[in-house]
Amino acid sequence: MGSIKTGTDVVVIGAGPGGYVAAQRASQLGLDVTLIEREELGGTCLNHGCIPSKALISVGDLLYKVNNAAERGLVVKGSVEVDFAKTQEWKETKVIKRLTSGVASLMKAGQVEVVKGTARFTDPHSLEVELNDGGTAAYTFKHAIIATGSTAVNPSFFPLDGENVVDARGALAFREIPPRFVVVGGGYIGVELGIAYAKLGSKVTIVEATGQLLPGTDPDLVNVLMRRLRRLGVTVMLNARASGGLQNGKVKVQDGEGKVHEIEADKVLVSVGRVPYTEGLHLDKAGVRVDEKGFIPVDEQMRTNVPHIYAIGDVCSPVMLAHKASAQGRVAAEAIAGRPSAADWQTVPAVIFTDPEIAYVGLTEAQAREKGYDPVVSRYNFAAVGRALTMGESDGMVKLVGDRQSGLLLGAQMVGPEVSELIGEIALAIEMGAQMEDVALTPHYHPTLSEGILEAALSWMHSIEKAGRK
Amino acid sequence: MGSIKTGTDVVVIGAGPGGYVAAQRASQLGLDVTLIEREELGGTCLNHGCIPSKALISVGDLLYKVNNAAERGLVVKGSVEVDFAKTQEWKETKVIKRLTSGVASLMKAGQVEVVKGTARFTDPHSLEVELNDGGTAAYTFKHAIIATGSTAVNPSFFPLDGENVVDARGALAFREIPPRFVVVGGGYIGVELGIAYAKLGSKVTIVEATGQLLPGTDPDLVNVLMRRLRRLGVTVMLNARASGGLQNGKVKVQDGEGKVHEIEADKVLVSVGRVPYTEGLHLDKAGVRVDEKGFIPVDEQMRTNVPHIYAIGDVCSPVMLAHKASAQGRVAAEAIAGRPSAADWQTVPAVIFTDPEIAYVGLTEAQAREKGYDPVVSRYNFAAVGRALTMGESDGMVKLVGDRQSGLLLGAQMVGPEVSELIGEIALAIEMGAQMEDVALTPHYHPTLSEGILEAALSWMHSIEKAGRK
Amino acid sequence: APAAGAGPADRPRRALATPATRRLARELGVDINQVPGTGPAGRVTSDDVRAFAARRTAPAPA
């Protein structure tokens, strides 16, 4: 065992949205592919990340909506109760399982050999797999794609205990809704899950070390969210530091003035960042270099310093997003097949599934100015968008950033209903090099939320017209 | 009275989405504008059409969703009841009224003179208004924009009685949810309202004279809708003709085989089409020509046969959509101000707020072939889109039509969750002359419904690649 | 949804061109940032890329 080496064109390590997409694409291009994964197909995203989080969010959403629809004439006589075991079962079987078996079928259809086990390099052209079923297997490969993803930081100031102090993976798997839930870290993962559990019935406190939730996000957007969090009864502590773990059902939090608060908690989610994961991979044996933060540097075709070894997804850069991983996976597969593909997109949209949702793409006003543009910003509030009113969801706005001289659409920042979907139009516009006028003159159906984009583009045009463009 | 004539640059007749947008734009461009409306600002769309229908649809939707969420762990203990008086009050005060007062503020801000009354031409440069408050007023104008919209057909075979047999305007204003509701005419207005009341609790029957609901819509989309209608308990009678009105609480319907059925009904909506409305306008005095169907023919700048008189919206063509009216209104206002604007958009998207929603834009496969393209169609089902599963809404699909040679994206037909918003991306793509590749290479956030578009575009690319493009 | 927005290619002097045009340039071995754009706002069109490639490979007149 372990001495018989199987040869393959491409070995892909890790079956997350980076790895499985790369494997599928490589097989489509006629390559012989081996995909190695030690857990479930689908990686973090399908099993413990994007997908399960959105499933819980959407259930919480529906509950919250119906409990707040009296003004619209929907009256709950009695109550709407959460059978959380049922919710979790649905999430596991009707959401995750369906998607992961979809991935399995794709792999089968593409004749990708799926190996369940943990891979480690033995030299630049071979690796060994510690099989989940026992034993090892060895592979030689012409090309490798490293797609081992990332893992949650386990901070020494608030160590996970795997039971009541958990990372997002743990929080997504709660068997019961925690009556009191503390979230340490106000990034998107913590805020999304905090809101979900708040809607499902938890008393939620979010502790964020900096002065703003969702650090790095346009404060105009976050302000709208903050108002909603207040209405949801979520406590937000800014400039505050939790430490010391959960002691006697309490979390110690030091606020900006140095005062220490004790917050009661049944469960604590620690979400203070994610780091690239290459543990036990023996990258050194393959000669693959990592940077000081542990990321694997790559070129536009996703090649590492070892030209026949590629890296994609969370493991190769701090923009840790599933669709970026998938797009990079396609580029790597195509590059291996000799195609002139490159990861040269202009923009990667960002979406946060809060309530209301937040989405942005391209440049903010400040970023545009830094790049030497002469940015003009227009805004349009959802309170004036007919469709938003008919949905009873009128908080939020669309901000569009355009360049005065060229009229180019440079970016959008949005907060409001369904902006997760609206951002698609802007991402395409930016990739196409659209001018604001292109958006303003494209008919948008009435009544839709995307009229918010149309109106912002129109008002941008009209403000330029008033000011005089040339 | 009536003898003092007020002069104005532009008079706009009708304050629907055509007229009020034209008035606003003309005033922005420095013109002196008078807007004449005999009912509420906002026209059919805001008061009796798009907006109130979507308000009722969204309330019905929420009720239906929560009553069908047991699998997701939301258990209604007791019941969720509809207080329809409350629903209607919300619709009137929190939706319609807000939007119409928004229009009023816009007019005020633009110093548009709003005159409440009924206009009629007296000669090509003047008109008279029968004021709602009594008396008449006379205006001379340099330019006129006719935006008098359309009205529901009142068919002799099933005459409205204004009480139990009503048009859409009547059906939107019901004080109670009719226990048994018959819809005569399976176009989008009838189907949207049929579904809304079905979700709110009515037993609904839709009677359609042709062999398909939503005539003119891609049957692939309608099939998905038909399955949902069955689940909703809506009875659909195709190739069927209702006639004779409501007699003793019954509607007589003759089916395709000539058999006559008697359907019990409390209320009947007759929605068998809309016709342009120019009654009492005295177009002849202005010399404005109408065609045999009553529409006012216009050129690309919305000019009628009388060069200083324009017509926009429902009154000028059978594509009766609010956003088309608004876009034409902007063109007319800009043309009057001497700008080189034209109604030369490639596409007007169509959306139907059924469950699931339907949306399409550009060419279908058959239309593309007719135009001499070599169309290739790709589809992607929402059942394979992660976001759709997390929402519990996985019925439906995205169909993209592209030209084999040029790779141009020619059209999209979609049915599924939120396709009303997804269509915005495709409409922009078509206006920008995008190729399928542009869509396929633009990062789409994961997990979103718009990944359905991405996947369809990718699979289009890959099928062409297999078949060989050149 | 963390620090996105600043895509990998948010670099200075990036040619304005659609994804399909960029791919065409790579296929033809053309550095798109060298191609003068004739489209709106200086957008590099696929015709610009083809013309550039043709000029580059055109045999010198005999």
Ligand SMILES: Cc1cc2nc3c(=O)[nH]c(=O)nc-3n(C[C@H](O)[C@H](O)[C@H](O)COP(=O)(O)OP(=O)(O)OC[C@H]3O[C@@H](n4cnc5c(N)ncnc54)[C@H](O)[C@@H]3O)c2cc1C
């Ligand atoms: C709670 C949460 C919510 C999120 N929500 C979103 C969101 O809405 N949108 C979004 O874009 N992103 C979201 N993300 C981030 C997203 O999950 C990641 O960006 C994405 O999963 C990265 O994909 P990947 O293929 O690079 O790695 P991963 O998905 O992490 O997959 C890596 C795989 O490699 C396997 N592996 C590692 N080492 C080995 C080895 N030596 N041998 C064999 N197998 C190995 C692992 O078991 C794992 O399955 C979220 C993350 C979390 C935690």
Ligand SMILES: Cc1cc2nc3c(=O)[nH]c(=O)nc-3n(C[C@H](O)[C@H](O)[C@H](O)COP(=O)(O)OP(=O)(O)OC[C@H]3O[C@@H](n4cnc5c(N)ncnc54)[C@H](O)[C@@H]3O)c2cc1C
């Ligand atoms: C139930 C229903 C649902 C609909 N849903 C949608 C939808 O979702 N999306 C969509 O795009 N379209 C929809 N429509 C169609 C949409 O309402 C029309 O296309 C749109 O209103 C047309 O705008 P308009 O400005 O041309 O005319 P209108 O909105 O009809 O406005 C015309 C105005 O002119 C006034 N008027 C007429 N004659 C005179 C006169 N002589 N003097 C003074 N005033 C006069 C009328 O009172 C009216 O207010 C729907 C229609 C209905 C009935």
